[in-house]
Amino acid sequence: MDEEVPGSLGTRASFSLRLGQTIFSSASLLFMSLGVQFYGYTAFCYLATVMGLVIPWSFTLALVDGYSILVKCSIRQPGILLVIVAGDWILSILTLAAACSTASVVDLLLHADGPYCSQKLCSRYQISAAMAFLSWFLSLASTLFNLWLLPSL
């Protein structure tokens, strides 16, 4: 660990980013799935599916980062980092897609002529979409930091 890129694999900043991703995506999934009838809309099912992928991924990498900080043992190898960057990239694209879909569907449900969702349900969906956007933002940050580190290995 000669030259530290803050936020790249195995640093405290990276651990915080991963923890943030796990928390925000779990919150998004909880707000979405504890409200009833989320399976009635394709976009909401898609969000739940994507969050179900993001949570284990971010949690595993948070554990790896935590282990790497505690043991002071760097696990940086070009192959591992490439897999992590590719996985982060794909998951961040999927998260963005899910967040946008959910947000636009909630907007349509709110502003349509008839009362298609109660105020309470709609605000749950909105919070879920907001959490998904935050998770996307942190995921994008992780991708960029690790991508920045990649050519130096």
Add this chain to the structure above:
Amino acid sequence: MDEEVPGSLGTRASFSLRLGQTIFSSASLLFMSLGVQFYGYTAFCYLATVMGLVIPWSFTLALVDGYSILVKCSIRQPGILLVIVAGDWILSILTLAAACSTASVVDLLLHADGPYCSQKLCSRYQISAAMAFLSWFLSLASTLFNLWLLPSL
């Protein structure tokens, strides 16, 4: 132009990518805006706005690429390339968001209980979303090729 990365700025492949982006985003905008009442839905307005940004950007870069091929004069400088990569990146994120929003809203309009859009209108919206996805894909390809070239300058 010693070492050619296919698809990076100033190559024939890049010119084709830019041309494809311009065509697909124009088609998306036309299918969306020639159908009536697209301004009734936030997601559709957003798609039209983003396409209005993507079309001039891709068209300008197609002209630059075409000029660069014809005159055999490379315009590759780190500063210019950085601006192009950043612009492509932001526009591809915006395009993906617009395409996902449109697709999910169309899906909701199609599968909701009442007849919220006629078959003809809905298929126009679907084609528009598909064109936006294709435009996003080509834009992502351009970003990646130019990003690949960036460290070598």
